[in-house]
Structure formats: C-alpha cells, structure tokens
Amino acid sequence: MNRLPYIWVVVFCALCFAVGQFHRAAGGILSSVIAEELSLSASALGSVIGAMFIATMAMQIPAGIALDRFGPRRVLPLMLGLAGIGSIVFSRAVELEWVYAGRILLGVGFASSSAAAHILFSRWFPLDRFAQVSGIMVAIGGIGGLTGTYPLATIVDVTGWRPALFAVGIFTLAIAILGSVTIRNAPPHVPRPVFQPTGWRTMLQGFREILGNRNFPRLLAMGTVAFAPITTLAGLWGGPYFQDVHDFDAHEAGAVLFALFLMTMVGGLVFGPLDRLLGTRKKVVIAGAFGSALCVGGVAVIGDLPAYAVIALLLGMTLCQNFYLTLNAHNRALVGDHLVGRASTLMTVAAVGGIPVMQGGFGVALDWGRSIGLTVEQSYRLGFGFVAACVFLAGLVYLTAEDTKP
Numbered sequence: 001m002n003r004l005p006y007i008w009v010v011v012f013c014a015l016c017f018a019v020g021q022f023h024r025a026a027g028g029i030l031s032s033v034i035a036e037e038l039s040l041s042a043s044a045l046g047s048v049i050g051a052m053f054i055a056t057m058a059m060q061i062p063a064g065i066a067l068d069r070f071g072p073r074r075v076l077p078l079m080l081g082l083a084g085i086g087s088i089v090f091s092r093a094v095e096l097e098w099v100y101a102g103r104i105l106l107g108v109g110f111a112s113s114s115a116a117a118h119i120l121f122s123r124w125f126p127l128d129r130f131a132q133v134s135g136i137m138v139a140i141g142g143i144g145g146l147t148g149t150y151p152l153a154t155i156v157d158v159t160g161w162r163p164a165l166f167a168v169g170i171f172t173l174a175i176a177i178l179g180s181v182t183i184r185n186a187p188p189h190v191p192r193p194v195f196q197p198t199g200w201r202t203m204l205q206g207f208r209e210i211l212g213n214r215n216f217p218r219l220l221a222m223g224t225v226a227f228a229p230i231t232t233l234a235g236l237w238g239g240p241y242f243q244d245v246h247d248f249d250a251h252e253a254g255a256v257l258f259a260l261f262l263m264t265m266v267g268g269l270v271f272g273p274l275d276r277l278l279g280t281r282k283k284v285v286i287a288g289a290f291g292s293a294l295c296v297g298g299v300a301v302i303g304d305l306p307a308y309a310v311i312a313l314l315l316g317m318t319l320c321q322n323f324y325l326t327l328n329a330h331n332r333a334l335v336g337d338h339l340v341g342r343a344s345t346l347m348t349v350a351a352v353g354g355i356p357v358m359q360g361g362f363g364v365a366l367d368w369g370r371s372i373g374l375t376v377e378q379s380y381r382l383g384f385g386f387v388a389a390c391v392f393l394a395g396l397v398y399l400t401a402e403d404t405k406p
Helices: 004-038 042-058 060-070 072-092 096-109 113-124 127-147 150-159 161-182 200-211 216-223 228-245 250-271 274-278 282-301 307-320 323-334 337-371 376-398
Strands: none
Touching (some): 004 096, 004 113, 004 127, 004 150, 004 161, 004 228, 042 060, 042 096, 042 337, 060 072, 060 113, 060 337, 072 096, 072 113, 113 127, 113 323, 113 337, 127 150, 127 250, 150 161, 150 250, 200 216, 200 337, 216 337, 216 376, 228 250, 228 282, 228 307, 228 337, 228 376, 250 307, 274 282, 274 323, 282 307, 282 376, 323 337, 337 376
C-alpha cells in the first residue's frame, strides 16, 4: 500500500492547524503592541483578540453543513484562503474597524479546519486510531503555536508586527492553493457517504439526530473548556501577566509562551494514544480536565508564587488540556460517518465559543480587581480562579456522560 497519501493528509491538516495556532498564540505577543497603538483597555483588547474566535464560532454550522455536503477537498482550501486574506488585511490595518475586519476574516477562514481534519481522519484511518492521528497532527502543527511566541517577539523587534502577519497571510494562501490540488476526501477504495445531505431538511434532520443523543450535550459542556484555557493564558493574558507581575520583558514572556506551546506538542503525543492504551475515553478526559483545573487553581489560590512555580503549574495545565483530543474521539464515536462534519462543528462551536467568554471574563476579573483596590498580582489571581472554576464545573457535567471504549 502506498502510504504517502495517508501521510500527506496528516501533514496538510497539521499545516492548517499550525497557521491557526500561530494566530491563537500571537495574541499573547501582539496584545501589548496593539493595545498601546490603539489605546485599548483590557476589556477592549479582549474583544479585539476575541473577534476571531467569535467569527469562527458563528461559521461553525454553515461550515459543518458544507463539509458534509461537499467534502473537505472543496471547502477547506476555500476557507483557508479567506484566512490568508484576513491575515493580510490585519497586517495592513491602521484603523480599529479594519483590525476587526482582519480578525473576523481569520475566524471565518479557520472555521472548517478542525471538522475537516476530523472528516479526513475518519475516512483515511481506522476509528480506534482517531485520537492518535489527531495527536500527531497537534504535535506537528504545534510548530505554528511556537512560532507565534518567542520567535514572533524577536521578529517583531526586527521588522515590526505588520510584515510578519503579511508573510503569514501569503504562506496561508499558498497552503490553500496546494490543498485544493492535492487533497482527496477519501482513499480510492472508500465510497462516497450514502447519507450525504442534499437539502435543508436532510441537513436539519442530521442535527436533530446528533442533539437527540443524551450524551452529546454533556460532551458539549466539556467542549466549552477544550481550547479556552490554553488560548486565554498562553494566547492572550500569559504575556501581560508575566510582564506585570514578575517584571519579565517581552522576550522573557515570549520564552514562557514558547514553552507552553511546546508542551501542547508534547501533550498531543502523550494524550493521542491514551484512550486505546487504557481502554477508556471518559476517564482520560476527566483526568485531564481535573488536572488542568488543579494546576490553574494553584496559581489562583497560592499567593506570591515565584515565577518558576507559576510556569511549572501552567505547563502542567497545558499538558492536561490535551484531553480535548480524547474528547473529540468520544464525540466521533457517537455519530455515523455521514454526521461527522456536523457533529465536529457543533463541538467546535462550544470549544471556540468558550474562548472569548473566558478571555473576556479574565479581562473583566482583572479590571474588577483593580477597581476594588486589589494589587496587580491579586487581580490576576482572580482571573486564574475564573479559569479554574470554569474547567472544574464543565468536568462535573461531563461526569454524567457514558463512556465509549475504543
């Protein structure tokens, strides 16, 4: 068997994931520059950075329908091209309206990436390898997140942030063109899905079938904190925290964020095969979620922690947050092949929808703490406490779901 097409499917999905991770991570480096340039408060900055995630969430349902109807080969390159245009617009923006426009285009463009990868993996690989292949994609694609941390801070010092984002936009357009030429929806021996939706009634019936599963809402609750903690702390507030509380400069803060995104790559390799090795998905997710809440809660509860201790706890949180790989495998196991796109995008609605809520909530907690006279360190601890509480409560809801064994 020729393994090259199978390898390329994973590599292409990893490239798409990498570009998205770059933009998710870049907020932690660019937030201070953008806030200073546009005179934004903490809450306003959260809304600018969060615009990309809100747009991604809003496009999930249309993206899921399009993926199930037309397949990743036609949908993913088109939407990835929009992301490339968004990066270019963002890089050229001098007014707040155009900053929002660029971020929104980025969000729209990345809306189909996760679900498209899930569909491709479900057709190209056995079901019990779903989480493992996803973990490999995360490990490779994590290079994008790494690039958006310390390397980006160095590049910004040399060339400024605008040329860097312009170059990423061109790179994204190149990936989109390459994908449109090379990617196939399934191997030659895999037939086209029998229940492929052909009209609105069939599409809506598929959503009713997914939501009618009693376990699915419990998975959605867990999904709301799948991406949000990493993106909130490593992608936005982590940089300002280490600069404000521990007097790190931009390069030192960027190095910490670099380490956090490096841990996401390690976590992808660790969590990817766990469900198959342990024979359970639910327990892997629960262990990861409660471990993450414990790490972040430690930063919130223990005052005046030295920087190295905070970094260690955040690295632990980042490792544990890779439970979302197993959660996606749990979600995939609940539905038939013809519903993978819609089920994946519903899960992504929850996951991406939780990002601006958590980012904004952290900013609100920070502003509120300062307004009532708390120190900067204490105000940030309120934000960390908010993150930990969200993850813990979601885990309690997920506890009532039934397990699906690989």
